[in-house]
Amino acid sequence: MKKIFSCIQLFVLFGALVVSAIGQNRNDYDLLLKGGHVVDGKNNISAIRDVAIKDGKIAAVAENIAPSRAYKTVDVSGLYVTPGLVDIHFHCYGGLPGEESSMFSAVPDLLTFKLGVTTVAEAGTSGWRNFPDFKQRVIDRSKTRILVFLNIVGNGGGNSKQEQNLDDMDAKATADLALRYKDIIIGIKTRDYTGPEWTPFDRAREAATLANIVWMCDFGVLRPERPIKVLMESKLRPGDIYTHTYAGLRGEMDDANQPIQALWEARKRGVWFDVGPGGGSFLFRSAVNFLKAGFVPDSISSDRDAGGWSVGQINTDLLNAMSRFLNMGMSLDSVINCVTWNPAREIKRPDLGNLSVGSPADVAVLHVEKGNFGFVDMYGARLKGTQRVACDLTVRDGKVVFDLNGITREDWDKLGNYRTRLGDRVWDGIYPAGRGSTGTGKGK
Numbered sequence: 001m002k003k004i005f006s007c008i009q010l011f012v013l014f015g016a017l018v019v020s021a022i023g024q025n026r027n028d029y030d031l032l033l034k035g036g037h038v039v040d041g042k043n044n045i046s047a048i049r050d051v052a053i054k055d056g057k058i059a060a061v062a063e064n065i066a067p068s069r070a071y072k073t074v075d076v077s078g079l080y081v082t083p084g085l086v087d088i089h090f091h092c093y094g095g096l097p098g099e100e101s102s103m104f105s106a107v108p109d110l111l112t113f114k115l116g117v118t119t120v121a122e123a124g125t126s127g128w129r130n131f132p133d134f135k136q137r138v139i140d141r142s143k144t145r146i147l148v149f150l151n152i153v154g155n156g157g158g159n160s161k162q163e164q165n166l167d168d169m170d171a172k173a174t175a176d177l178a179l180r181y182k183d184i185i186i187g188i189k190t191r192d193y194t195g196p197e198w199t200p201f202d203r204a205r206e207a208a209t210l211a212n213i214v215w216m217c218d219f220g221v222l223r224p225e226r227p228i229k230v231l232m233e234s235k236l237r238p239g240d241i242y243t244h245t246y247a248g249l250r251g252e253m254d255d256a257n258q259p260i261q262a263l264w265e266a267r268k269r270g271v272w273f274d275v276g277p278g279g280g281s282f283l284f285r286s287a288v289n290f291l292k293a294g295f296v297p298d299s300i301s302s303d304r305d306a307g308g309w310s311v312g313q314i315n316t317d318l319l320n321a322m323s324r325f326l327n328m329g330m331s332l333d334s335v336i337n338c339v340t341w342n343p344a345r346e347i348k349r350p351d352l353g354n355l356s357v358g359s360p361a362d363v364a365v366l367h368v369e370k371g372n373f374g375f376v377d378m379y380g381a382r383l384k385g386t387q388r389v390a391c392d393l394t395v396r397d398g399k400v401v402f403d404l405n406g407i408t409r410e411d412w413d414k415l416g417n418y419r420t421r422l423g424d425r426v427w428d429g430i431y432p433a434g435r436g437s438t439g440t441g442k443g444k
Protein backbone atom coordinates (compact mmCIF):
# COMPACT_ATOMS: atom_id res chain seq x y z
CA MET A 1 0.00 0.00 0.00
CA LYS A 2 2.79 2.33 0.96
CA LYS A 3 4.58 1.58 -2.32
CA ILE A 4 1.48 2.35 -4.43
CA PHE A 5 1.03 5.62 -2.55
CA SER A 6 4.57 6.70 -3.31
CA CYS A 7 4.03 5.82 -6.98
CA ILE A 8 1.01 8.11 -7.05
CA GLN A 9 3.03 10.77 -5.28
CA LEU A 10 5.77 10.50 -7.86
CA PHE A 11 3.23 10.59 -10.67
CA VAL A 12 1.59 13.73 -9.30
CA LEU A 13 4.96 15.36 -8.75
CA PHE A 14 6.08 14.52 -12.29
CA GLY A 15 2.79 15.79 -13.72
CA ALA A 16 3.12 19.03 -11.80
CA LEU A 17 6.65 19.49 -13.11
CA VAL A 18 5.53 18.89 -16.70
CA VAL A 19 2.60 21.27 -16.35
CA SER A 20 4.75 23.97 -14.84
CA ALA A 21 7.41 23.46 -17.51
CA ILE A 22 4.81 23.74 -20.26
CA GLY A 23 3.28 26.71 -18.52
CA GLN A 24 6.60 28.53 -18.52
CA ASN A 25 7.61 27.62 -22.04
CA ARG A 26 4.21 28.35 -23.43
CA ASN A 27 4.82 31.98 -22.61
CA ASP A 28 7.98 32.21 -24.71
CA TYR A 29 5.96 33.07 -27.82
CA ASP A 30 2.43 34.27 -28.46
CA LEU A 31 2.07 32.81 -31.93
CA LEU A 32 4.10 30.23 -33.84
CA LEU A 33 3.75 29.76 -37.59
CA LYS A 34 5.11 26.28 -38.07
CA GLY A 35 6.54 24.50 -41.09
CA GLY A 36 6.05 27.11 -43.82
CA HIS A 37 8.47 28.07 -46.60
CA VAL A 38 9.83 31.42 -45.44
CA VAL A 39 10.83 33.95 -48.12
CA ASP A 40 12.66 36.88 -46.57
CA GLY A 41 14.84 38.78 -49.03
CA LYS A 42 16.50 40.97 -46.42
CA ASN A 43 17.80 37.96 -44.52
CA ASN A 44 18.45 35.84 -47.61
CA ILE A 45 16.08 33.12 -46.48
CA SER A 46 14.09 30.94 -48.85
CA ALA A 47 13.61 27.71 -46.92
CA ILE A 48 11.37 25.85 -44.50
CA ARG A 49 11.45 27.78 -41.25
CA ASP A 50 9.30 28.35 -38.18
CA VAL A 51 8.41 31.93 -37.30
CA ALA A 52 7.69 32.85 -33.69
CA ILE A 53 6.04 36.08 -32.55
CA LYS A 54 5.99 37.73 -29.16
CA ASP A 55 4.44 41.05 -28.09
CA GLY A 56 3.78 42.14 -31.67
CA LYS A 57 7.37 41.56 -32.81
CA ILE A 58 9.19 38.81 -34.65
CA ALA A 59 10.86 36.85 -31.85
CA ALA A 60 12.58 33.99 -33.67
CA VAL A 61 12.98 32.43 -37.11
CA ALA A 62 14.51 28.96 -36.93
CA GLU A 63 14.43 25.47 -38.38
CA ASN A 64 12.55 23.93 -35.53
CA ILE A 65 10.80 25.76 -32.74
CA ALA A 66 8.90 23.52 -30.32
CA PRO A 67 5.13 24.14 -30.28
CA SER A 68 5.25 23.70 -26.50
CA ARG A 69 7.00 27.07 -26.29
CA ALA A 70 4.14 28.94 -27.96
CA TYR A 71 0.77 30.01 -26.67
CA LYS A 72 -0.75 29.31 -30.09
CA THR A 73 0.74 27.23 -32.90
CA VAL A 74 -0.57 27.29 -36.48
CA ASP A 75 0.47 24.66 -39.02
CA VAL A 76 1.40 26.51 -42.23
CA SER A 77 3.24 23.65 -43.92
CA GLY A 78 2.85 23.71 -47.70
CA LEU A 79 2.43 27.49 -47.65
CA TYR A 80 4.78 30.45 -48.12
CA VAL A 81 5.45 32.70 -45.15
CA THR A 82 6.58 36.21 -46.07
CA PRO A 83 6.85 39.60 -44.44
CA GLY A 84 3.51 41.44 -44.55
CA LEU A 85 3.21 42.84 -48.07
CA VAL A 86 4.06 46.50 -48.65
CA ASP A 87 2.07 48.22 -51.41
CA ILE A 88 3.75 51.55 -52.06
CA HIS A 89 1.33 52.81 -54.71
CA PHE A 90 -2.18 52.72 -53.27
CA HIS A 91 -5.09 55.14 -52.96
CA CYS A 92 -7.35 55.36 -49.93
CA TYR A 93 -8.31 59.00 -49.47
CA GLY A 94 -11.37 60.65 -50.93
CA GLY A 95 -10.43 64.24 -50.29
CA LEU A 96 -12.38 66.69 -48.17
CA PRO A 97 -16.14 66.24 -48.13
CA GLY A 98 -17.64 67.78 -51.24
CA GLU A 99 -14.58 67.32 -53.40
CA GLU A 100 -15.23 65.47 -56.61
CA SER A 101 -12.53 62.96 -55.75
CA SER A 102 -14.75 60.94 -53.44
CA MET A 103 -14.64 58.07 -55.91
CA PHE A 104 -11.02 57.48 -54.96
CA SER A 105 -11.92 56.68 -51.41
CA ALA A 106 -11.25 53.07 -50.58
CA VAL A 107 -11.64 51.64 -47.10
CA PRO A 108 -8.08 50.46 -46.63
CA ASP A 109 -8.63 47.49 -44.32
CA LEU A 110 -11.11 45.99 -46.79
CA LEU A 111 -8.56 46.10 -49.59
CA THR A 112 -5.43 45.07 -47.74
CA PHE A 113 -5.60 42.25 -45.19
CA LYS A 114 -7.31 39.78 -47.52
CA LEU A 115 -4.33 40.25 -49.84
CA GLY A 116 -1.62 39.83 -47.22
CA VAL A 117 -0.95 43.58 -47.34
CA THR A 118 -0.12 45.13 -43.98
CA THR A 119 1.43 48.44 -45.12
CA VAL A 120 0.35 50.79 -47.89
CA ALA A 121 1.73 54.11 -49.05
CA GLU A 122 -1.04 56.42 -50.18
CA ALA A 123 0.38 57.85 -53.36
CA GLY A 124 -0.54 61.48 -53.55
CA THR A 125 -4.27 61.86 -53.04
CA SER A 126 -3.57 64.19 -50.12
CA GLY A 127 -1.48 67.35 -50.10
CA TRP A 128 -0.30 69.57 -47.26
CA ARG A 129 -3.70 71.27 -46.95
CA ASN A 130 -5.90 68.19 -46.58
CA PHE A 131 -3.43 65.71 -45.05
CA PRO A 132 -4.70 66.49 -41.50
CA ASP A 133 -8.21 65.48 -42.60
CA PHE A 134 -6.86 62.29 -44.19
CA LYS A 135 -4.92 61.47 -41.04
CA GLN A 136 -7.84 62.06 -38.72
CA ARG A 137 -10.53 60.32 -40.76
CA VAL A 138 -8.61 57.42 -42.33
CA ILE A 139 -5.04 56.85 -41.17
CA ASP A 140 -5.70 57.00 -37.43
CA ARG A 141 -8.75 54.76 -37.74
CA SER A 142 -7.24 52.02 -39.88
CA LYS A 143 -5.54 48.86 -38.75
CA THR A 144 -3.51 48.83 -41.95
CA ARG A 145 -0.27 50.80 -41.57
CA ILE A 146 -0.83 53.77 -43.86
CA LEU A 147 2.20 55.78 -44.97
CA VAL A 148 1.92 58.75 -47.28
CA PHE A 149 3.44 60.25 -50.39
CA LEU A 150 2.25 63.83 -50.07
CA ASN A 151 1.13 65.38 -53.35
CA ILE A 152 3.14 68.44 -54.31
CA VAL A 153 -0.25 70.07 -54.90
CA GLY A 154 -1.51 71.55 -51.61
CA ASN A 155 -5.04 70.32 -52.22
CA GLY A 156 -3.79 66.89 -53.21
CA GLY A 157 -4.51 64.79 -56.24
CA GLY A 158 -8.10 63.81 -55.76
CA ASN A 159 -9.03 65.08 -59.18
CA SER A 160 -6.84 65.94 -62.10
CA LYS A 161 -8.13 69.53 -62.41
CA GLN A 162 -6.62 70.63 -59.11
CA GLU A 163 -3.40 68.84 -59.99
CA GLN A 164 -2.82 71.30 -62.82
CA ASN A 165 -2.78 74.30 -60.48
CA LEU A 166 0.82 75.58 -60.59
CA ASP A 167 -0.04 78.18 -57.93
CA ASP A 168 -0.72 75.45 -55.36
CA MET A 169 2.66 73.71 -55.46
CA ASP A 170 4.46 75.09 -52.42
CA ALA A 171 7.65 73.09 -51.82
CA LYS A 172 8.32 74.67 -48.42
CA ALA A 173 4.81 74.13 -46.99
CA THR A 174 4.88 70.56 -48.31
CA ALA A 175 8.30 69.84 -46.79
CA ASP A 176 7.37 71.46 -43.48
CA LEU A 177 4.34 69.20 -43.09
CA ALA A 178 6.39 66.16 -44.09
CA LEU A 179 8.94 66.98 -41.41
CA ARG A 180 6.15 67.36 -38.85
CA TYR A 181 4.79 63.89 -39.60
CA LYS A 182 8.03 62.04 -40.26
CA ASP A 183 6.59 58.72 -39.10
CA ILE A 184 3.81 58.82 -41.69
CA ILE A 185 4.94 60.95 -44.63
CA ILE A 186 7.64 58.99 -46.45
CA GLY A 187 7.72 60.80 -49.78
CA ILE A 188 6.44 63.39 -52.24
CA LYS A 189 4.31 62.58 -55.28
CA THR A 190 3.68 64.16 -58.63
CA ARG A 191 0.63 62.99 -60.55
CA ASP A 192 -1.30 63.44 -63.76
CA TYR A 193 0.32 66.69 -64.86
CA THR A 194 -0.64 67.58 -68.42
CA GLY A 195 1.16 70.91 -68.98
CA PRO A 196 4.50 71.54 -70.72
CA GLU A 197 6.24 72.96 -67.63
CA TRP A 198 8.74 71.20 -65.43
CA THR A 199 7.35 73.12 -62.42
CA PRO A 200 5.51 70.28 -60.60
CA PHE A 201 8.52 67.98 -60.94
CA ASP A 202 11.04 70.60 -59.86
CA ARG A 203 8.90 71.56 -56.86
CA ALA A 204 8.43 67.91 -55.86
CA ARG A 205 12.15 67.34 -55.98
CA GLU A 206 12.74 70.51 -53.98
CA ALA A 207 10.22 69.46 -51.30
CA ALA A 208 11.68 65.95 -51.14
CA THR A 209 15.18 67.37 -50.78
CA LEU A 210 14.11 69.78 -48.02
CA ALA A 211 12.42 66.99 -46.06
CA ASN A 212 15.05 64.37 -46.92
CA ILE A 213 12.50 61.91 -48.30
CA VAL A 214 11.94 60.30 -51.69
CA TRP A 215 10.02 61.60 -54.67
CA MET A 216 7.72 59.21 -56.47
CA CYS A 217 7.18 60.42 -60.00
CA ASP A 218 4.05 59.83 -62.05
CA PHE A 219 5.25 61.69 -65.15
CA GLY A 220 1.72 62.70 -66.20
CA VAL A 221 1.05 63.26 -69.86
CA LEU A 222 4.14 63.13 -72.06
CA ARG A 223 4.95 66.52 -73.60
CA PRO A 224 7.71 67.20 -76.12
CA GLU A 225 8.74 70.23 -74.00
CA ARG A 226 9.76 67.91 -71.15
CA PRO A 227 11.21 64.69 -72.56
CA ILE A 228 11.59 61.62 -70.37
CA LYS A 229 15.31 61.56 -71.17
CA VAL A 230 15.78 64.78 -69.20
CA LEU A 231 13.72 63.42 -66.31
CA MET A 232 15.84 60.28 -66.18
CA GLU A 233 19.18 62.03 -66.61
CA SER A 234 18.88 65.11 -64.46
CA LYS A 235 15.60 65.43 -62.57
CA LEU A 236 15.20 62.18 -60.64
CA ARG A 237 17.72 61.81 -57.83
CA PRO A 238 19.30 58.49 -56.83
CA GLY A 239 16.73 56.84 -54.56
CA ASP A 240 13.73 58.48 -56.22
CA ILE A 241 11.00 56.24 -57.63
CA TYR A 242 9.62 56.20 -61.17
CA THR A 243 6.14 54.61 -61.15
CA HIS A 244 3.99 53.30 -64.03
CA THR A 245 7.19 51.89 -65.57
CA TYR A 246 5.34 49.49 -67.90
CA ALA A 247 2.55 51.82 -69.05
CA GLY A 248 4.25 52.62 -72.34
CA LEU A 249 2.66 56.07 -72.19
CA ARG A 250 5.52 58.42 -71.45
CA GLY A 251 8.34 57.51 -73.78
CA GLU A 252 9.75 54.66 -71.68
CA MET A 253 9.66 52.39 -74.70
CA ASP A 254 11.31 52.73 -78.13
CA ASP A 255 9.77 51.70 -81.47
CA ALA A 256 10.92 48.13 -80.95
CA ASN A 257 9.13 48.00 -77.54
CA GLN A 258 12.47 48.06 -75.73
CA PRO A 259 13.35 50.20 -72.70
CA ILE A 260 15.10 53.38 -73.84
CA GLN A 261 18.76 53.79 -72.89
CA ALA A 262 17.94 56.57 -70.40
CA LEU A 263 16.02 54.09 -68.22
CA TRP A 264 19.07 51.84 -67.96
CA GLU A 265 21.26 54.82 -67.14
CA ALA A 266 18.81 56.06 -64.47
CA ARG A 267 18.74 52.60 -62.92
CA LYS A 268 22.54 52.64 -62.79
CA ARG A 269 22.36 55.97 -60.96
CA GLY A 270 20.09 54.44 -58.32
CA VAL A 271 16.60 55.44 -59.50
CA TRP A 272 14.01 52.81 -58.51
CA PHE A 273 11.40 51.50 -60.96
CA ASP A 274 7.90 50.71 -59.65
CA VAL A 275 4.94 49.10 -61.41
CA GLY A 276 1.65 50.77 -60.28
CA PRO A 277 -0.59 49.10 -62.89
CA GLY A 278 -3.91 50.46 -61.58
CA GLY A 279 -6.65 50.83 -64.14
CA GLY A 280 -4.67 52.62 -66.84
CA SER A 281 -0.94 52.14 -66.46
CA PHE A 282 0.05 48.65 -67.52
CA LEU A 283 0.70 47.28 -71.00
CA PHE A 284 1.74 43.68 -71.61
CA ARG A 285 3.48 44.69 -74.86
CA SER A 286 5.79 46.79 -72.69
CA ALA A 287 6.11 44.55 -69.64
CA VAL A 288 6.80 41.30 -71.50
CA ASN A 289 9.45 42.92 -73.70
CA PHE A 290 11.05 44.83 -70.84
CA LEU A 291 11.31 41.66 -68.76
CA LYS A 292 12.82 39.76 -71.70
CA ALA A 293 15.39 42.55 -71.96
CA GLY A 294 16.10 42.21 -68.24
CA PHE A 295 14.38 45.41 -67.15
CA VAL A 296 12.61 43.87 -64.13
CA PRO A 297 10.79 46.02 -61.58
CA ASP A 298 12.33 47.04 -58.27
CA SER A 299 8.93 47.13 -56.62
CA ILE A 300 5.52 45.81 -57.59
CA SER A 301 2.64 47.96 -56.38
CA SER A 302 -1.05 48.02 -57.27
CA ASP A 303 -2.12 51.66 -57.77
CA ARG A 304 -5.40 50.31 -56.42
CA ASP A 305 -8.27 52.69 -55.75
CA ALA A 306 -12.00 52.32 -55.31
CA GLY A 307 -12.70 53.86 -58.71
CA GLY A 308 -11.43 50.87 -60.62
CA TRP A 309 -13.96 48.65 -58.96
CA SER A 310 -16.96 50.84 -59.50
CA VAL A 311 -16.40 51.29 -63.23
CA GLY A 312 -15.53 47.64 -63.76
CA GLN A 313 -11.90 48.17 -64.65
CA ILE A 314 -9.33 45.45 -64.51
CA ASN A 315 -8.78 43.86 -61.19
CA THR A 316 -5.28 44.94 -60.32
CA ASP A 317 -4.98 44.31 -56.67
CA LEU A 318 -1.50 43.53 -55.40
CA LEU A 319 -1.79 39.73 -55.66
CA ASN A 320 -2.98 40.11 -59.25
CA ALA A 321 -0.06 42.40 -60.05
CA MET A 322 2.36 39.88 -58.49
CA SER A 323 0.78 37.03 -60.46
CA ARG A 324 1.37 38.88 -63.75
CA PHE A 325 5.10 39.00 -63.10
CA LEU A 326 5.18 35.37 -62.00
CA ASN A 327 3.55 34.37 -65.29
CA MET A 328 5.94 36.57 -67.27
CA GLY A 329 8.79 34.47 -65.89
CA MET A 330 10.00 36.14 -62.71
CA SER A 331 10.79 33.76 -59.85
CA LEU A 332 8.45 33.70 -56.87
CA ASP A 333 11.27 34.81 -54.56
CA SER A 334 11.94 37.85 -56.77
CA VAL A 335 8.26 38.71 -56.95
CA ILE A 336 7.96 38.49 -53.16
CA ASN A 337 11.06 40.63 -52.75
CA CYS A 338 9.35 43.25 -54.94
CA VAL A 339 6.44 43.53 -52.48
CA THR A 340 8.42 43.31 -49.24
CA TRP A 341 12.05 44.26 -48.73
CA ASN A 342 12.55 46.28 -51.94
CA PRO A 343 9.63 48.69 -51.42
CA ALA A 344 10.57 49.03 -47.73
CA ARG A 345 14.04 50.13 -48.81
CA GLU A 346 12.64 52.46 -51.46
CA ILE A 347 10.63 54.38 -48.88
CA LYS A 348 13.53 54.22 -46.39
CA ARG A 349 11.65 52.10 -43.87
CA PRO A 350 14.09 49.22 -43.26
CA ASP A 351 12.03 48.19 -40.23
CA LEU A 352 9.36 46.91 -42.66
CA GLY A 353 9.25 44.18 -45.31
CA ASN A 354 11.41 41.69 -43.41
CA LEU A 355 11.23 39.04 -40.70
CA SER A 356 14.29 40.05 -38.70
CA VAL A 357 14.02 39.48 -34.96
CA GLY A 358 12.60 42.67 -33.47
CA SER A 359 10.75 43.78 -36.61
CA PRO A 360 7.00 44.40 -36.39
CA ALA A 361 5.19 41.04 -36.59
CA ASP A 362 3.47 41.75 -39.90
CA VAL A 363 3.31 38.48 -41.82
CA ALA A 364 1.59 37.14 -44.93
CA VAL A 365 0.97 33.45 -45.59
CA LEU A 366 0.52 32.76 -49.28
CA HIS A 367 0.22 29.95 -51.79
CA VAL A 368 0.42 29.73 -55.56
CA GLU A 369 -2.65 28.30 -57.27
CA LYS A 370 -2.08 26.26 -60.44
CA GLY A 371 -4.62 26.32 -63.24
CA ASN A 372 -5.70 28.33 -66.26
CA PHE A 373 -5.82 32.02 -65.49
CA GLY A 374 -5.92 35.28 -67.43
CA PHE A 375 -4.57 38.76 -66.68
CA VAL A 376 -5.80 41.86 -68.47
CA ASP A 377 -3.92 45.08 -69.24
CA MET A 378 -5.03 48.72 -69.54
CA TYR A 379 -6.36 48.32 -73.07
CA GLY A 380 -8.10 45.01 -72.39
CA ALA A 381 -5.48 42.61 -73.77
CA ARG A 382 -4.98 39.31 -71.99
CA LEU A 383 -1.95 37.37 -70.86
CA LYS A 384 -2.71 33.72 -70.21
CA GLY A 385 -1.08 32.18 -67.18
CA THR A 386 -0.91 29.04 -65.10
CA GLN A 387 -0.08 30.50 -61.69
CA ARG A 388 -1.92 32.83 -59.37
CA VAL A 389 -0.85 34.05 -55.95
CA ALA A 390 -3.43 33.71 -53.17
CA CYS A 391 -3.39 34.78 -49.53
CA ASP A 392 -4.24 32.36 -46.73
CA LEU A 393 -3.41 34.29 -43.59
CA THR A 394 -2.43 37.81 -42.60
CA VAL A 395 -0.86 38.81 -39.31
CA ARG A 396 -0.66 42.48 -38.36
CA ASP A 397 1.28 43.50 -35.26
CA GLY A 398 1.29 39.91 -34.06
CA LYS A 399 -2.47 39.40 -34.42
CA VAL A 400 -4.28 37.31 -37.03
CA VAL A 401 -6.42 39.73 -39.07
CA PHE A 402 -7.31 37.51 -42.03
CA ASP A 403 -7.68 33.74 -42.19
CA LEU A 404 -9.14 32.51 -45.49
CA ASN A 405 -9.62 28.85 -44.58
CA GLY A 406 -9.78 29.09 -40.82
CA ILE A 407 -6.40 27.43 -40.36
CA THR A 408 -6.08 29.05 -36.94
CA ARG A 409 -9.46 27.63 -35.81
CA GLU A 410 -10.79 24.48 -34.15
CA ASP A 411 -13.39 22.28 -35.91
CA TRP A 412 -16.87 23.16 -34.71
CA ASP A 413 -17.83 19.56 -33.96
CA LYS A 414 -14.95 19.17 -31.52
CA LEU A 415 -15.92 22.19 -29.47
CA GLY A 416 -19.03 21.02 -27.70
CA ASN A 417 -21.75 23.54 -26.96
CA TYR A 418 -19.87 26.71 -27.83
CA ARG A 419 -21.87 29.92 -27.54
CA THR A 420 -19.32 32.70 -27.36
CA ARG A 421 -16.41 34.02 -29.35
CA LEU A 422 -13.63 31.49 -29.35
CA GLY A 423 -10.69 33.74 -30.09
CA ASP A 424 -7.99 34.91 -27.85
CA ARG A 425 -6.62 38.41 -27.67
CA VAL A 426 -3.04 37.14 -27.43
CA TRP A 427 -2.97 36.24 -31.13
CA ASP A 428 -6.41 36.91 -32.55
CA GLY A 429 -7.37 40.19 -34.22
CA ILE A 430 -10.61 38.85 -35.73
CA TYR A 431 -12.48 37.28 -32.81
CA PRO A 432 -10.47 38.64 -29.92
CA ALA A 433 -11.44 37.52 -26.50
CA GLY A 434 -13.79 40.08 -25.14
CA ARG A 435 -16.95 40.25 -23.18
CA GLY A 436 -18.45 36.79 -22.94
CA SER A 437 -15.52 35.12 -24.60
CA THR A 438 -14.27 31.73 -23.64
CA GLY A 439 -10.78 32.73 -24.65
CA THR A 440 -8.73 32.87 -21.52
CA GLY A 441 -6.05 35.13 -22.89
CA LYS A 442 -3.16 36.38 -20.86
CA GLY A 443 -4.89 39.52 -19.78
CA LYS A 444 -3.37 41.68 -22.51
Ligand SMILES: [Zn+2]
Pocket (backbone or CB within 6 Å): 089, 090, 091, 123, 276, 278, 303
Ligand atom coordinates in the same frame (compact mmCIF):
# COMPACT_ATOMS: atom_id res chain seq x y z
ZN1 LIG B 1 -1.82 56.26 -58.51
